Amino acid sequence: MFHGALLMKKENCDKIFYAVNGDVFSILIVTNFALIQMQNLISKYRIFGLRLNIRKSGCAGYTYKIEKIKNFSIHDVVYKNKNCKINLCVPNNLNLYINNTKIDYIKKNFNYTFTFDNKNILQKCGCGKSFNMRALYERK
Numbered sequence: 001m002f003h004g005a006l007l008m009k010k011e012n013c014d015k016i017f018y019a020v021n022g023d024v025f026s027i028l029i030v031t032n033f034a035l036i037q038m039q040n041l042i043s044k045y046r047i048f049g050l051r052l053n054i055r056k057s058g059c060a061g062y063t064y065k066i067e068k069i070k071n072f073s074i075h076d077v078v079y080k081n082k083n084c085k086i087n088l089c090v091p092n093n094l095n096l097y098i099n100n101t102k103i104d105y106i107k108k109n110f111n112y113t114f115t116f117d118n119k120n121i122l123q124k125c126g127c128g129k130s131f132n133m134r135a136l137y138e139r140k
Contacts (some may be wrong), residue, residue: 016081102117102118
């Protein structure tokens with residue numbers, strides 16, 4: 001069902017999700033393909049929404065993780081787009097590092113995967129699956 005949509009001409013229809021946390025305004029950019037896959041995951045697993053998280057892993061230090069959630073935590077920053085009915089959040093302590101990240105869903109070799117374009121990253125590992133940010137290392 002979804003994979004057939006990838007054969008269609010890719011149009012510039014990225015969606016901006018925004019969050020306001022106190023006096024801080026943050027955005028996530030979600031491509032149309034990523035949005036469709038997120039909707040598919042929410043529907044398939046009958047979940048409330050998705051959390052974009054960063055976990056310690058990989059040769060460069062950290063990786064992204066998209067987690068299925070049953071509800072928001074009080075520690076989440078909630079991102080919204082008035083035209084999309086997707087519940088998307090980020091842990092409050094990581095929001096600064098994830099702000100302005102572009103999320104896409106692409107075919108890579110024989111698999112489909114989410115990709116993350118984040119200008120806050122200092123270095124990626126050779127395979128591109130893990131990254132580091134100086135501020136995350138200094139916090140731990």
